[in-house]
Amino acid sequence: MNLNLLLCPGESPDFFYLFDLHTAPQLLYYSYIPTIIISLFLSILVLRKDNYSLRSKTFFGFLLFFILWIFNIFIQWLVSYIVLLMFFWQTLILLEIPIFIFAVFFTYSFINNTKSIPNTYKITALLLYLSAVISVPTKYVITSYDIVNCVGTYGNVWGITYVFEILAVIFIAYICIKKYTSRQKDIPGSEIILIGSGVIAFLSFFIFSNIFANLTGNYEINFIGPIGLTIFASILSIIMLKFKAFNIKTFGSQVLIIALIILIGSQFFYATNTASVVLTAVTLVVTGVIGINLMRSVKKEIDLREKIEKTEKDLEVANAHLKELDIQKTEFISFATHQLRGPLTAVKGYASLLIEGDYGEMSAQVKDAIKVIYESTQSLLLIVGDYLNISRMEQGRMKYDLAEFDLKVLVEETVRELGPNLSYAGLSLNFENVKDPCIVNADRGKIKEVISNLIDNATKYTKKGGINIKLEKINQDRCRLMIKDTGIGIPPEVMPKLFEKFSRAPDASKTNIMGTGLGLFVAKTIIEQHKGRVWAESEGAGKGSTFIIELRLVNPDSHIPEAVKKFAEGL
Numbered sequence: 001m002n003l004n005l006l007l008c009p010g011e012s013p014d015f016f017y018l019f020d021l022h023t024a025p026q027l028l029y030y031s032y033i034p035t036i037i038i039s040l041f042l043s044i045l046v047l048r049k050d051n052y053s054l055r056s057k058t059f060f061g062f063l064l065f066f067i068l069w070i071f072n073i074f075i076q077w078l079v080s081y082i083v084l085l086m087f088f089w090q091t092l093i094l095l096e097i098p099i100f101i102f103a104v105f106f107t108y109s110f111i112n113n114t115k116s117i118p119n120t121y122k123i124t125a126l127l128l129y130l131s132a133v134i135s136v137p138t139k140y141v142i143t144s145y146d147i148v149n150c151v152g153t154y155g156n157v158w159g160i161t162y163v164f165e166i167l168a169v170i171f172i173a174y175i176c177i178k179k180y181t182s183r184q185k186d187i188p189g190s191e192i193i194l195i196g197s198g199v200i201a202f203l204s205f206f207i208f209s210n211i212f213a214n215l216t217g218n219y220e221i222n223f224i225g226p227i228g229l230t231i232f233a234s235i236l237s238i239i240m241l242k243f244k245a246f247n248i249k250t251f252g253s254q255v256l257i258i259a260l261i262i263l264i265g266s267q268f269f270y271a272t273n274t275a276s277v278v279l280t281a282v283t284l285v286v287t288g289v290i291g292i293n294l295m296r297s298v299k300k301e302i303d304l305r306e307k308i309e310k311t312e313k314d315l316e317v318a319n320a321h322l323k324e325l326d327i328q329k330t331e332f333i334s335f336a337t338h339q340l341r342g343p344l345t346a347v348k349g350y351a352s353l354l355i356e357g358d359y360g361e362m363s364a365q366v367k368d369a370i371k372v373i374y375e376s377t378q379s380l381l382l383i384v385g386d387y388l389n390i391s392r393m394e395q396g397r398m399k400y401d402l403a404e405f406d407l408k409v410l411v412e413e414t415v416r417e418l419g420p421n422l423s424y425a426g427l428s429l430n431f432e433n434v435k436d437p438c439i440v441n442a443d444r445g446k447i448k449e450v451i452s453n454l455i456d457n458a459t460k461y462t463k464k465g466g467i468n469i470k471l472e473k474i475n476q477d478r479c480r481l482m483i484k485d486t487g488i489g490i491p492p493e494v495m496p497k498l499f500e501k502f503s504r505a506p507d508a509s510k511t512n513i514m515g516t517g518l519g520l521f522v523a524k525t526i527i528e529q530h531k532g533r534v535w536a537e538s539e540g541a542g543k544g545s546t547f548i549i550e551l552r553l554v555n556p557d558s559h560i561p562e563a564v565k566k567f568a569e570g571l
Helices: 026-049 054-078 082-090 093-112 119-135 156-181 189-216 219-224 227-243 251-269 274-355 364-395 407-424 444-460 519-529 562-570
Strands: 142-146 151-154 402-406 428-432 439-443 466-474 478-485 533-537 545-552
Touching: 026 054, 054 082, 054 093, 082 142, 093 119, 093 156, 093 189, 119 156, 156 189, 274 364, 364 444, 402 407, 407 428, 407 444, 407 466, 407 478, 439 444, 439 545, 444 466, 444 478, 444 519, 444 545, 519 533
Parallel strands: 428 466
Antiparallel strands: 142 151, 402 439, 466 478, 478 545, 533 545
8 A cells, every 4th residue: 555645745754654844834843842841831730739639630631631732733733644634633622622621610619719610510511522522523523624635624513612612711701700799709809810811811812713723724823822821821820929829839930931941942943054053052051040040049038938927927826825825814813813802901901900909909019010011911902903903904894983073072082091101101291282173074983093002102102201292273174183202203214114014113122112013004094094194294313203193174064954054044
């Protein structure tokens, strides 16, 4: 049998007596070989790096059938024998339809971040593919074949196939838009747009280059189809780098460098002289060396970024644990201080009864010892009260019983109660009270506690001299209480942190052993909760200090009904 009779016109096989490598257009090698290599690299890399997830498997299937399709077309351009050409042409449809099926599956699994494809999708895809398999050996795929010119006539199945491909692209756009407008998004909207536009761009290039080639008979137009893969790979690179999809960190630089090397290497098919070959070889080597160094530097940067991100996550976990411990600490302090308050009150009460002689006369030495017990218990009660207030504030359980009362009376009462303490400490007391009533709307007990703490604070930090207390009205809408001492004073560098937790003056430990640094923080919080202000003034260390409280006065006419006010105005 003469094999030459089975050759297409003008073909002279020179490779395994099957392929003609010289008559094919040079653009074929430049377009298809890089596309096959890049697609194969992408599919395997994604499959392995994403731990064989559903989206990586569908992506692998998507590109695998595209590779097989490209390889089929590549063989068609090179094969010399009519029978082989007819075989590859007839079976092409079995490779083209799965490209679109897996494109739909990949898009759906990616944007929905799911581990399964709906059964309706699977059944529809299976029926479509079985229809294609059944139609392969029929005239509906290739109606006729011109042996003389090695040209076939497409059957009706191809028209149906193109309709299906266009509908697949529309369906991909639909599921992307549906997910983008949904309130329940598993991935960012920008990622949905990128992946959707990448797949659609790829398939659109693929469809319309094929349709146009079939309509015009100029099959070299198919060479532009792989351009869609480049667009898709670029968009996919952005997604992987920006959103860390597929767990591929250095993916973008690897793909771009490998693609560049492949494209430069493809120039050897165009080289027509020694100078072109040498220039292409030098360019390829330089690009390879630079590319490898670039990938290494990118990997180092990404590794450093991963370490920083891991450290950040560890810090977040540690911070959450610290917050939990802080809550537990606050609850423990609240419980402990509450339990301590009762016994300390009892000790203070019985010590007071002993001092006052309710249980009989005692020697001066015993009485002095009991006074020490009384004073220490009083200090402990103040500390316990501060801790209890702090725990209540941190837990949001601090309650205020607001009522209108005369601040003037409250200050007089507090000064009278604390007067003996100042006399016992050898300090003078000068109290200048306002003449008119100062009606405020506040928690009487809490305000008294703040005033008592500030006066007691001034007493503790004052070795000699005295304390001046003054209450006055400011602009008829505020009242101001000033507690001025001649104590150790406050250095300028301490003043900004004075009302913070556990903040104390540097010389505080030398003057007063008992203290927590919580009293001023509690006072500031309570006063601010009453929409007032508290602050301190001092000329410096050793020059005393002044603590000032300002509260809003109640409008004296606020309790009068509007009808009565209007009647009075009418008079």
